[in-house]
Amino acid sequence: MSTVTTFNPATEKAIQSYDVMTEKQATERLEACHRAFLEWRELTHQERAPYLRKIGQKLRDNADELAALMTNETGKLLKDGRGEVELCAALFDYAAENGPGELADEERAQGLNGKRGVVSYQPIGVIYSIQPWNFPIYQPVRVLAANLMAGNGCVLKHASICTGSGLRLRELCIEAGLPEDLFQVIVIDHDTSDKLIAHPKVRGVTLTGSDGAGRHVGAVAAKALKKTVLELGSNDAYLVLEDADIETAVKFSVMGRLYNNGETCISAKRFIVTDKVYDAFVEAFVAQMQNITMGDPTDKNTQLGPLSSQDQFDTVKEQVDASVAKGAKILCGGEVPDRTGAYYPSTVLAELAPGMPAYDDEIFGPVASIIRARDDEDAMRLANESRYGLGGGIFSKDEERAVNLARDYFDTGMIRINSFGAADPNMPFGGVKNSGYGREHGGFGMKEFVNVKSIFLP
Incomplete structure (x- = not known):
């Protein structure tokens, strides 16, 4: 048996x-x-x-x-x-x-x-x-x-x-x-x-x-x-629009990427950032991601634990390595620690393009993909290009406009406005497309x- x-x-x-x-x-x-x-x-x-x-x-x-x-x-x-x-x-x-x-x-x-x-x-x-x-x-x-x-x-x-x-x-x-x-x-x-x-x-x-x-x-x-x-699965996009509050966007983007060690179907995975705020967001986001405390998941001070298995670790590492081989740039992380356990560090990738796993596919681990958009309209277009459509988010100071974009144009089942969260008993959970x-x-x-x-x- x-x-x-x-x-x-x-x-x-x-x-x-x-x-x-x-x-x-x-x-x-x-x-x-x-x-x-x-x-x-x-x-x-x-x-x-x-x-x-x-x-x-x-x-x-x-x-x-x-x-x-x-x-x-x-x-x-x-x-x-x-x-x-x-x-x-x-x-x-x-x-x-x-x-x-x-x-x-x-x-x-x-x-x-x-x-x-x-x-x-x-x-x-x-x-x-x-x-x-x-x-x-x-x-x-x-x-x-x-x-x-x-x-x-x-x-x-x-x-x-x-x-x-x-x-x-x-x-x-x-x-x-x-x-x-x-x-x-x-x-x-x-x-x-x-x-x-x-x-x-x-x-x-x-x-x-x-x-x-x-x-x-x-x-x-x-x-x-x-x-x-x-x-x-999904490859949820979080849009940082031209009028986004950068502090709010960074706070919830870090939370959204690292929640449950990054192993969540509705994690924030792709960060589509408009050109106007790109440099400010990336600088602040990378600064927080590279200071994340990784370690024993039972320690109350730990912010990032191990991946769920060695197989999952191997998958995430292969996806990052393949993306880098095709031209992606590592802004932080990406180096595997020499320690016991399936630990993969909080990682940020940029200069992504179609054909890279970090652009096309779901990475089920603490790896953030940053994609530059020309403007708000371009950001929404890039978000909807994905074959997935489970969740997503919009950062904007204009809440009414963000709700209109979420309702009328965002091709996913769930959208967060200026926040991140998991499931809620009173709100429907599910997606579209793949x-x-x-x-x-x-x-x-x-x-x-x-x-x-x-x-x-x-």
Whole structure:
């Protein structure tokens, strides 16, 4: 029987090994989840809500333990792990509070004859959730909370490097009173995963990952006529317009590039800076980036921890090296420290052009790409040239104009004005183009995997 082993990326020491399940074992878990769903769906939304609230409280009660586990498995800063746990608890609270209203039956008039109609949002079954390692608790929770409220069951295939986090999340859900089989965590390989997608008891598939993974999973699911929600990679552009406040732009640009060690789909990655403020922004931005404290992710003074694994370190290094080989200029960073652990320094690249990884692709690490724009219009054009469209940002003193640009012209799913932040329970999360489709949070995720029924009354 094959195994997967988790490693601490800061120390390179092994944490724990787990047996990889056979197709038969994984299928048994899936079928058990379906049986639990048949009972869970009988509860009303109001009856499901207390379960979610108890899970949220259980997460808060174990926040320190969960944060330490995530730090050990992925290298994220301990303080970021605590913040992640609180966000997860807030997502359960949000679903419990808002789900009964969002999913309530709606009475409508039939437009042709004036008779009555009812629109009902009914659960469909087992949702198969394939999640990455960068937010070991949040990624599965944003699927789980919404779908438990909708009445569905959930089977999680987590990234192997944070297997322990996925399994502990399930234990805490059960401790909080959730039926034991309703949320399953399986440790399987990609071939078994593809077979589960096609299993008749799987009614929907959701993936967070790269656009390459999205193409594969989307194709396998489409062949089986399964609905998917795909939240894929991005190369988010933050525009520094001609009237930007440089201090504000630099503050949130550094924060946006280094949050979660730079391993975030909605990180600020491309900084498209107008010619008028280019020199001022670059000078201040580089000054802050080169003074970042990198080190032990459990130390409260550390600002940048290691990347999640040696494989991730190798990928980031190769992307930077390839960009430099094609003419990119390193303004700071780029030199790998001689130390144990998957540490990559905060790095700023400039003089970028199409064809370089730092221009075209997502770099999942603390590497900032600076691109010069002629003016505001050119900045927006460059931002939208990307094949991705998840998030982005605009720095401008004219908030009304920035909102208009964000709404009417920025071809992404989420835009920050003069700020940076991660997810919010009350705002939809998702993107366009190669960043995927579908929405989570803000009530939208609770309706992605339901049967929207039209009931016509006489």
